[in-house]
Amino acid sequence: MSAQTVHAHAPERLPFIDALKAVGSQLIVLHHLAFYGPMSDWxxxxxxxxxxxxSQHARMAxxxxxxxxxxxAARSxxxxxxxxxxxxxxxLWQRFVRVSLPLMAALLLAMVCTEIARHWMAHDSIPAPPTLWQFVAHALLLHSLLGVDSLSAGVWYVAIDVQLYALLLGLLWLGRRLGLVAPLLVATLMLASLFHFNRDSGxxxxxxxFFGAYGLGALAxxxxxADADRGATAWLAGMALLTVLALAMDWRTRIALALGVALALAWSHRSGWLFTWPRSRSLGYLGRISYGVFLLNFPVALVVNAWFTRYAPAEAGVQTFGVVVAWLACNLAGAAFHHGVEQRLGRLGRARAPAQALVAGTGSQRSRK
Incomplete structure (x- = not known):
């Protein structure tokens, strides 16, 4: 999603990561289209x-x-x-601002879309009318922790992304403060997540x-x-082995996928493909707009569902065409949001950012299983 790496002064594209984001974001859109709304029933x-x-598996993206x-985050x-x-x-404050401001703009658009959809159809996928407290809780990224109903599907991930960033930042600060090897602290908490916390949905x-998957990425x-010592490959193999042991104790397909992605990133980084492959403008563009697509795909799809429910014939072929229209509309809306809102809001505070800082954003839909 907006898992885009941006230097404080000069952007740098990573084609392999752009491709991962492009594929992942499209899977999430298709998951939402399959899981929510009446068109998918047809x-x-x-x-x-x-x-x-x-409906069941694409959410693992x-x-x-x-x-x-x-x-x-480790790279930055x-x-x-x-x-x-x-x-x-x-x-951390800069990170919060750059993530939450586009989120608030998207939520305002989502609330408008929800009311339009409510006018055209009645369906359990339409959220209840919003309250001021709901919006404030979302703006503070505390809605999940406070048990506040979500205003849009997938918004939970934005809050988790900031939590994870803060947790990694805290571990790195603690390592420097205490004179410890910070990556070992990250590895320890990653294993605690894989062997304990990630096995308890509470x-x-x-x-x-989620730190198991996040930590796998940092360690990868x-x-x-390129300048890692000769034992780095052995450590990487050890990371993979310990993850496999965690899966042997409690199999989770989502963690197996996370390990696969981490190893693919490590290989692409070591080989140089991270910076050069694939050379696809389409994938690169879809990767760049992925955060906007993530933020707006649910409300946009809801409006398309409502319009086809109200005005289109109740036939499987017509309603399936509506799914295709919704998919295209989600991407177009995400692109417009990226250029018109996300990029402009993302510039706030960037000029005063530390010169060495990179900002990595993310997004997605909810997949806790």
Whole structure:
């Protein structure tokens, strides 16, 4: 999603990560189209296996963004394993602002879309009318922790992304403060997540639940640097082995996927493909607009569902065409939001950012299973 890495002064594209974001974001859009709204019920009649797969399994694409976010955060905050910034709280505030401002703009649009959809149809996928408290809780990224109903599907991930970033930043600061090897602290908490927290869904509003995948991404960066010592490959193999042991104790397909993505990132980084492949303008563009697509895909799809429910014939072929229209509309709306809102709001505070800081954003839909 907006798992985009941006230097404080000069952007740098990573084609392999752009491709991962592009594929992941499209899977999330298709998951929402299959899971929410009445059009998917009609499409299910034509292709039950396809709709069922997207409804139940495509949501695991969130693991792509968790791993990528950890990889980019390690690259930006501590490329050599040591925290670079002398102002971690300022960096965390900048991160919060750059993530939450586009979110608030998207939520305002989502509330408008919800009311339009409510005018055209009655369906359980339409959120209840919003309250001021709901919006404030979302703006503070506390809605999940406070048990506030979500105003849009997938918004939970934005809050988790900031939590994870803060947790990694805290571990890196603690390592520097105490003279410890910070990546070992990250590895320890990653294993605690994989062997304990991630196995208990009661933690799924907290960063500890997701730090297993996020930590895999961070370690994949540190252990795949071109200047890493000769033992880095052995450490990388050890990371993979410990993750497999966690899966042997409690199999989770989402964690197996996270491990696969982490190893792919490590390999692409070591080989240089991270910076050169694939050379696809389409994938690169879809990767750049992925955060906007993530933020707006649910409300836009809801409006298209409502229009086709109200005005189009109740036929499987017509309603399936509506799914295609919704998919295209989600991408067009995400592109417009990226250029018209996200980029402009993202410039706030960038000029005063520490010169070494990189900002990595993420997004996705909810996949806790």
């Amino acid at each position: 499409t299910h009649q034509l292709a039950p296996d396809v709709v069922g797969w997207f 969130v693991q792509i963004f968790l791993v990528v976010a950890g990889f980019l 905050l501590a490329p050599d394993g040591q925290l670079r910034t002398a102002r971690p709280l300022a960096l 933690w799924d509003n907290w960063a500890l639940y 960066y540190w252990l795949s640097r």
